Amino acid sequence: MSFQTLDELRRVLVELELVSPAQLATAVEEAASVSRQPGPLLDLLERQGALTTYQLSKLHKGETDGLILGRYKLLYRNASGSFARVFRACSLDDGKMIGLKVLRQRWASDPNYVKQFHREAEICQRLRHKNIVPIYDVGEDRGEHFLTMEFVEGGNLREFLKIRGLCSPIESAQCLLEMAEGLEYALSKGMTHRDFKLTNVLMSSDRVAKLVDFGLASLSSTESGTEEGNLRALEYATLEKGTSAPDDDPRSDLYFLGAVVYELLTGSPPYPATKDRSERKQLSRYTNVRQVRSIAPQVPAALGEIIDHLMRVNPNERFQSATEVVHATRKAFKELGSTPRGENANGPKTVLCIETRPKHQDLLRDYLTKLGFRVLMMTDLQRGMTRLRSGPTDAVLLMADSVSEGLSAGLQDLVRWKKSSSTAMVVVLSQSQQGWKNMLEDAGSTRVLVQSIQLRDVRRELESLLGVKSE
Secondary structure, three states: OOOOHHHHHHHHHHOOOOOHHHOOOOHHHHHHHOOOOOOHHHHHHHHOOOOOHHHHHHHHHOOOOOOOEEEEEEEEEEOOOOOOEEEEEEEEOOOOOEEEEEHHHHHHOOOHHHHHHHHHHHHHHHOOOOOOOOOOEEEOOOOOEEEEEEEEOOOHHHHHHHHHHOOOOOHHHHHHHHHHHHHHHHHHHOOOOOOOOOOHHEEEEOEEEEEOOOOHHHHHHEEEEOOOOOOOOOHHHHHHHHHHHHOOHHHHHHHHHHHHHEEEEEOOOOOOOOHHHHHOOOOHHOOOOOOOHHOOOOOOOHHHHHHHHHHHOOOOOOOOHHHHHHHHHHHHHHHOOOOOOOOOOOOOOEEEOOOHHHHHHHHHHHHHHOOOOOEEEEEHHHHHHHHHHOOOEEEEEHHHOOOOOOOOHHHHHHHHHHOOOOEEEEEEEEHHHHHHHHHHHHHOOOEEEEEEHHHHHHHHHHHHHHOOOOO
8 A cells, every 4th residue: 555645655764764864854845845645755756866766666555665674775676586586775874885685485484494594694704805795794684584795786697698699718718717716715715606607606897707695506596405504506416416526526616617608608508508407407418518619619729628627527537626727727818818807927026015124124025026026115004005005016915923003903904905906915923913814814815824934935825826936
């Protein structure tokens, strides 16, 4: 039933915090000069951009459910499936734009399923990497179970392909590298994806691939079982059972990573798309995949070999880790006559060092320069942060064991910056500073060393993060 009076509508808008009090007061005054009915006020707020079409569709019907969940205001429905609905929303506290996923009632009525949903979401909150969509909050409001995550301007890879048809080899290699780096980081935290596919990879407006729904993705598929910790997509179950691989084998993610890039390069999936359970349970569906260059001869051999290697049915014949895929893809870039986005293969990598002790500054500068790095030396953490925000660098080396003043605030500031940056980072802590280790590692692309260490330990971590071998 729609709202009967202007005052009734105004009260709801204020209680739900859908419109700011000042904006509402001005709009009510203007609308009331035309009519005391609710309709003109809603029309005016729509013209002013104060309410979205999603909100208006509910308010015109007098509905208030589904407008606010917890402390989040729902703005648009972005996607809807049998498992959940995904909304663009914003925080009522700070106005931050977020993505909000709401569990459908058919699943919310199952206590075991709800428990799994919250458990997986809470585990995934630990993942912080430039190529993984972070989960911020998990909650429940009036029987509605939801999680909030980064809102990514763009769409998933299936939507991206509908527009593009297929991707160039360089674009596909870049996407492969970013997805593999996301998997590499997640596995370092003990997590596999379990349902890797086009719709679970988002492509941001600035062309960065971001993996979504670690651990949660399998909940939206047809599971092979419901035992706690053993939910997985039916495709994964079929492949692992048919090849005697262990459940949740990290190498299974690599097979389906290959399937995603196969479709990026050819415009067609490596095996027929189907919703039929019996067909999805046939191992032959995954074994009779034609080599990528037999479908798309224009694909460079270096890239085609990586895809074919990823999609070998026997897991022992595949790449054995995402790290191997990262290294192989970086090598393929060289054979393609290109470099990964943001990297300069023709010049030395730049390392910004933050070290307060003069003698140690000279030692680090000489050591890293001899290895072929370009060194920028900062004498305190605050100046280092100012330099990082002013321009890009390939890596940061923070000798935190040398910092005495402002360490706590400085490290928190550094972590906030790092979560939105792809810059590699190595941090050296003293024994008494070990409490910062987990927070720093959660920032992504970060390695933490604890004294006492040797310079070759720093070299090893920088080389690993940057994918280079020093001179």
